[in-house]
Amino acid sequence: MLKKLLIVASLLSLVALFFINGGHEYLNFDSLKQHKDTLLAYANENYWQAFFITGVIYIISTVLNLPGAAILSLAIGYIFGRWHGVMLATISSTIGAVLVFWIARYLIADWARHRLEKMDSTRKIMAKLHDDAFSYLLFMRAVPLFPFWFVNMTFAFSPINTKQYAIGTYLGMLPVSFVLVNLGQSLSTVDSMAELFNTEVIFSFVLIGLLALITTTIMRIRKHRSLAEETSQ
Secondary structure (H helix, E strand, C coil): CHHHHHHHHHHHHHHHHHHHCCHHHCCCHHHHHHHHHHHHHHHHHCHHHHHHHHHHHHHHHHHCCCCCHHHHHHHHHHHHCHHHHHHHHHHHHHHHHHHHHHHHHHHHHHHHHHHHCCCHHHHHHHHHHHHHHHHHHHHHHHCCCCCHHHHHHHHHCCCCCHHHHHHHHHHHHHHHHHHHHHHHCCHHHCCCHHHHCCHHHHHHHHHHHHHHHHHHHHHHHHHHHHHHHHHHC
């Protein structure tokens, strides 16, 4: 119990320090526009150092659920380009998500799962996660409507294992990261987030969601057919 309290206290202290020291003032569009040339110049002179430092910052921000994940993805796209940027954003977000997954499981998963399964409103949801957690994870990661922290916490209470969770998170985040990182290359030509997230970009996210829905539906149908065939034999 003492270890769990220390972990919670440490996480809350880090979040508090972030806001006390004005960290949130840097993770916004205006700040990124203001410092983008300085960041790019530093990365050009110290590419791999900047690459790994950025990855660590992304992982920490994910673990602490700090605001500004989209801003970080845009910055990564501007500084490191499309392909290195997508690789960095996707891997970093996956590592951060797995760490949150582990922490949540260690701290409260057993307690929360026991209570969620007792409630009528959540029992069916937990049963679905138990039957096909990977498909639901893939869909929820690919649809930006679901907050990142919410997905992390939800699946910490499911029976999915770490390997499946990491793969599902990586594959689900890949198309979303690609869109955001690709947008980052337009920072020099836009003056607001509204200009970046235009109708075309929103339509791209809708297509990603539809593709994820179709893919996961096919996966569930095949799994249920396979189970039905095994049962009938």
